[in-house]
Amino acid sequence: MYSKELLKGTLRTVVMELLARNEKMYGYEITQKVKELTNGKIVITEGALYPLLHKLEADGLVSIEKVAIGKRIRKYYSLTDNGSSTAQQLVEEFADFVATMKLIIDPPAQPGYGTAIV
Amino acid sequence: MELLSSKRVDLVHDRLVDQGVDYEPLRLELLDHICCAIEQKMDCGVAFAEALEQSIHGFGPKGLERTQEATIYLITLKLRKMKKLAAISGLLGGFLTVFATVFKLLHWPGANIMLVNGIALIVLLFLPTMIYVQFKQTEGVWSKVTTVVGLITAIAMGIATLFKVLHWPGASVLIYGSSILLGMFFMPLYFVRTYRIAENKLFRSSIVIVIFAGIFLFIGLTQLGGGKIFSGGFLAIMERTYHMQETMSGNNAQYANQIDEKAQSSSEKIAEMRSKANELYLHLDDLQYQLIAATNGISVEAARNASPEKINWMAGPKEINQVLFAEEGNWTVKMLRQKMADYQAFALTQYPVANQELVSDNLSFTTLESWEAKQNQSWEAANFANRPLFFVVSYLDLVKTETRHIESQVLMYRLGQSTVAASTASLNEAPEIES
Numbered sequence: 001m002y003s004k005e006l007l008k009g010t011l012r013t014v015v016m017e018l019l020a021r022n023e024k025m026y027g028y029e030i031t032q033k034v035k036e037l038t039n040g041k042i043v044i045t046e047g048a049l050y051p052l053l054h055k056l057e058a059d060g061l062v063s064i065e066k067v068a069i070g071k072r073i074r075k076y077y078s079l080t081d082n083g084s085s086t087a088q089q090l091v092e093e094f095a096d097f098v099a100t101m102k103l104i105i106d107p108p109a110q111p112g113y114g115t116a117i118v
Numbered sequence: 119m120e121l122l123s124s125k126r127v128d129l130v131h132d133r134l135v136d137q138g139v140d141y142e143p144l145r146l147e148l149l150d151h152i153c154c155a156i157e158q159k160m161d162c163g164v165a166f167a168e169a170l171e172q173s174i175h176g177f178g179p180k181g182l183e184r185t186q187e188a189t190i191y192l193i194t195l196k197l198r199k200m201k202k203l204a205a206i207s208g209l210l211g212g213f214l215t216v217f218a219t220v221f222k223l224l225h226w227p228g229a230n231i232m233l234v235n236g237i238a239l240i241v242l243l244f245l246p247t248m249i250y251v252q253f254k255q256t257e258g259v260w261s262k263v264t265t266v267v268g269l270i271t272a273i274a275m276g277i278a279t280l281f282k283v284l285h286w287p288g289a290s291v292l293i294y295g296s297s298i299l300l301g302m303f304f305m306p307l308y309f310v311r312t313y314r315i316a317e318n319k320l321f322r323s324s325i326v327i328v329i330f331a332g333i334f335l336f337i338g339l340t341q342l343g344g345g346k347i348f349s350g351g352f353l354a355i356m357e358r359t360y361h362m363q364e365t366m367s368g369n370n371a372q373y374a375n376q377i378d379e380k381a382q383s384s385s386e387k388i389a390e391m392r393s394k395a396n397e398l399y400l401h402l403d404d405l406q407y408q409l410i411a412a413t414n415g416i417s418v419e420a421a422r423n424a425s426p427e428k429i430n431w432m433a434g435p436k437e438i439n440q441v442l443f444a445e446e447g448n449w450t451v452k453m454l455r456q457k458m459a460d461y462q463a464f465a466l467t468q469y470p471v472a473n474q475e476l477v478s479d480n481l482s483f484t485t486l487e488s489w490e491a492k493q494n495q496s497w498e499a500a501n502f503a504n505r506p507l508f509f510v511v512s513y514l515d516l517v518k519t520e521t522r523h524i525e526s527q528v529l530m531y532r533l534g535q536s537t538v539a540a541s542t543a544s545l546n547e548a549p550e551i552e553s
Contacts, residue, residue: 027147028154047181050144051188058193071124074149095514 002042011048013094016079016087020057024065024078034094053077061086122153126166130156133174137182144189148182199255204247211239217463233283241276245269264307271299297334305330352508353426359515363399366522370395373529380536391468395525398461401454402518406511408449412437413507431508438510442502451498458483461521468528481527483520 018030025033031077056062061083065076078085122130139145152173159169177185214236221229221431252265278292312326374392378385404418413422413433421429442451465481466474490497501513 026150028151041262045175045177046148046184047188050147050151051192053147054144054189055192055195058196069150070121071127072152072153073146075147 007042008048009054010094011044011092014042014044014051015052016056016083017091019062020087024076026074026076032094056083057072059086075109120157120160122157122166126156127153130170132169134182139173139182139186141186141190142445144186148185150440160525197251200247200250204244207239207243207247207434211244212235214239216406220516230283232328234280237276237280241273241280244543246274259309261311264304264311267299267307268304271296271304274299334431349427349431352431352512356426356512356515359512359519363518363522364517366519366526367399368521370525373526373533375537377529377532380533387468388529391465391525391528391532394461394464395521398457398521399518402521405449405454407513409438409441409507409510412441419435429507431511434510435504436509438447438505438507439503442510443498451502455498457516464523465528469531477527477531481524483517483524489504 014034015030018033019025022033027046027049031046031049034042034044053062056077057064061080062077063080065078067074067076127149130152131145133150134152139148152170155173155176156166156169159172160166175184212233216236218229218232218236219454221227221232233542249266249269252269253262256265257311274292274296278289278296280286281289309323309326312322313396370392374388377388407418407421410416410424410429411418414421414424414430416424441449444450447453462482466478469477494501502510505513
């Protein structure tokens, strides 16, 4: 499990990227998928997921489809055109962020430092 | 995976209601979510009751309530920002407009720039954000339509006011347009909505009607609508008066010609009467242009050539008083009265002394002595002191018409005299009468 702070900033990216890869998903499915993909290392809480999904809906980034499952109503989410481009931007930004972080954590060797003098 | 029975789904639903999840879109979604979680747990052999508790506890203490709070917070974030913007722009724009109006009334500098900024804030920021806020907040299609139409009307009126204040072209079109929006769209919509919602329908409706009547009265009186109708009517009546004077003048010329044909002897007297009438008429005409020039701050020449629509007929009375009540000069009211009295006296001399008393009433300006006898005010004070331009000019037109009328009276009398004389002469010349 990762720290809450670390996950907080990436939830939006995770959810939108999942929706980009799958045509349509419902809330529970998203939580299970994330668990499955990360071998349980990332668990999305319902308390964070649903507010986010409703916000994405209000902003017009996702469209919804309601399907009756017995007495329940299942709400499927899929990205709108606007949502797709936003998802792409978020993923690109995150990839760039990871690459940048790597520069800090694992700096490339620079001549003059740490080279053994034979 | 086996689906939960509808009875169990109801149990879960009741549980969500108990936990205070009353925002329906979220509640239905959480219902499906928890049911899925329970089904999965039951697949692994957990009993329903146990699975339900675990799933609810999965949200943490008060977790369901918090989820709802977070959801509502996020989806209303934009609305709250817009409300804040509306509140700030409304306060600022409103205050600026009120201050600007006070400044304008007191003729202090800076009123216009304040007014422009105030109205611009209201029209460009406050009202559009209010459209967004109200559209999100009001429920029901007709209420939404009414609110949006009302705000669009308000924007149109705001822009029209701005154009009017700055004297930009097209203000009148905007005012008429927004009045049509107000009267034909917003008012009926708003009235119907109020009537439907209100408990005391008659009372609420009467308030709405009175408010709208007030708005229309305001538009009618202050905007050019009223002013334009007034000046249009004023110019039209001036034109008709002028037409009447021309007709009378033409008729008088014809009488004079006929008298000339019948009796050569009186032609000199007739010519004198006509020239006296023309002299007074021209003096009145010149006086009118003197007053137009003085009140509008232009030369007499410019006043004569200016189109009537360009003249400010509401001007005066300060400049008019200065011209008419000057110590001396050709354009004083004292001089005018003298000329009118002279003309009246001359007209009277055209009749035999025996008849003069009989015709004197018919030959006088109804507005001189006879008028003063009935009123407790002098003719000068009543008709010229502290009067605006349109009144004095119209009044002088009246005097012009009376001048022609008196001329006409005298000529008619002369024509009658000469006709009698001519027929007597012809009787003497031709004694034989056809049978």
